[in-house]
Amino acid sequence: MDVVIVGAGEVGTSIAASLAADHEVVVIDVDADRAEQLKYELDVLTVAGDGTTADVQTTAAVGDADMLIACTDDDRTNLVTCGTAKTLGDAFTIARVKSTEYLRTWEAAERAFGVDFMVCTDLQAAENIVRVIGLPSAIDVDPFANGLVQMAEFEIAEESPVAGQTVAEADRFESLTFVGIFRDDEMVLPRGDTVICAADRAVVIGSPESVHLFATDVAPEATPDRADEIVIVGGSEIGYQTARLLEERAFRPRLIERDGERARSLAEDLPNTIVMEHDATDAEFLAREHVDEADIVVTALSSDEKNLLVSVLAKRMGVERVIAVVDSPDYVTVFEEIGIDIAINPRTVTAEEITRFTYESIAENIAVLENDRAEVLELELTEGCELVGQPVADLVESIDVRFVIGAITRDGELVTPRGDTVLRPGDHVVLLVDTAGVSEIASLA
CATH class of the missing domain: 3.30.70.1450 (Regulator of K+ conductance, C-terminal domain)
Known part of the structure; x- marks a missing residue:
């Protein structure tokens, strides 16, 4: 398949790296130095220039491509890029957007903006957060086979009852299969006598019921099916979408937002969410509102630094599980190394x-x-x-x-x-x- 990717940032680079081995990939970016660097890093063809223009797309042979992926950091650039591609050929177009307004417009009108498939960064991140919340001790969850099958990845803590057990000892469930263990830089395909070690990341596949039961074995102190008390820090679009999705699943979260106007707007749009107008970096306020008693705290503020601060405050107060939105992929490891349970990068998602x-x-x-x-x-x-x-x-x-x-x-x-x-x-x-x-x-x- 011939694929043209417009945008060589974190999203575009990740996609190109995944596709380069099996497809003919061309990457367009306005930064000539970045385009040249990527050519040698990933062994792909690159074109330096404005991907919204017909001339640059023609140079990249978009007219003959099977697929065009517009994934710059600017929504309008991505939409114009897809529209331009449709004037040159019949490539299947994919646009990355942050705005849910564009997503709603696209969903309401078939192939609006010349886009065949649209991915909304903020909504994807929120859906990822909610899936993980639904299985409190997991770090990654995905449904398969129309929900009959669930894949989940668990990080095995030192105090976990399954640490030190063999796979045969830990697998007590008829409809569950251990499919992989990630240990340091190695992927282990587990056998019955494979020992599960602390710090391993174990991947299981099975019925949702068996995966939930296994989650109880991994972390008995965690609620096996849902968290009763969820606090979202930050009324960003990701924070709002997370609260909205939780409401759809009958949760009643609390949300902390510093800006008064934004807080009032959120309170109107989220009837089953308690919205509190305050600075979430205020430790006294967090203690007064009993945030330490929350099952899960989600930090979705406007910067990684603020999310890091609030995440650390929440962990020091005794919150069992903290999920942090981390905008920079380089910071994900930092969050994890200081003890934040899950760091979700919207670009990676x-x-x-x-x-x-x-x-x-x-x-x-x-x-x-x-x-x-x-x-x-x-x-x-x-x-x-x-x-x-x-x-x-x-x-x-x-x-x-x-x-x-x-x-x-x-x-x-x-x-x-x-x-x-x-x-x-x-x-x-x-x-x-x-x-x-x-x-x-x-x-x-």
Whole structure:
């Protein structure tokens, strides 16, 4: 597939890195130095110039491209870029936007702005936060097979009851499969005798019920199904969208916003959220409002520095779980190293969503793990494909790719894979695979 990416920032670079191995990729950026640097870093073609103009897009052969991805930091630039592409050819256009207003307009009018698929950064980040809140001890959660299957990643704390257990000892659930363990810089494909160590990141796939039960084993002190007390710090668009999505799930969060006018607007738009007008960096205020008793605190302020300060204050007050929105990917590690439970970078979330969509031709669904070290795919098996008619154990032995089948859905029912399970046409298979083997595995379906 020929793909043109407009914007060589964090989002564009991440997408280009994911696609470069299997597709012909051209990257356009206004910064000539950045374009030249990316050419050698990722071994992709680059064009320096304004991606909204027909001349630059013609130089990048947009007219002959299969897909154009507009992912600069400016919404209007991305929309104009997609509109220009439609005048030159028939490329499938993807636009990244921050504004939910543009998203609503696009949803109301088919292919508005010349955009075939739109990803809203703030909404994606909020949805990611809410998924994690729904499974309190997880650091990443994704649904598959229309919700019949759930993938979750857990960081194993030193005090966790499963630390030191073997996979066979920890896996007490009929419809759950351990598919991967990330340990330092290594991905371990777990066997029954694999020991789960503190600081491991364990990935499991199974029914939502079994994943929730396993979450209880990982962190018994955490609420297994929902957090009763959630505090959102910051009435930014991400903060607002997080509260709105939580209300849809019958939560009644509290939200702290410093700006009076913004606080009043949020209170009107969020009938089931208690909105408090105050400076969230005021430790006395946080103590007075019993923020220390919250199950989860989400920091969604306007800067990473403020989010870091409030996150640290919340942890020092005794909040069990803090989720921080971190705008700069370089800061994510900093937040995690000082003890913040989950750092969510909206740009990374957006890049993963766009990458997931570009893979729809080879997979029903996809989740990217650990900075693209592994991926979870959902494949629908066709009649006569190479995966059909063989037991799972034989497939693992015969295919020279590191992968683990985590779940199968058949005729709307969940099937937990075992070594003697034979795959059939029409099965939906959810599996974890080393990123280098994604295309090979997908080609077998």
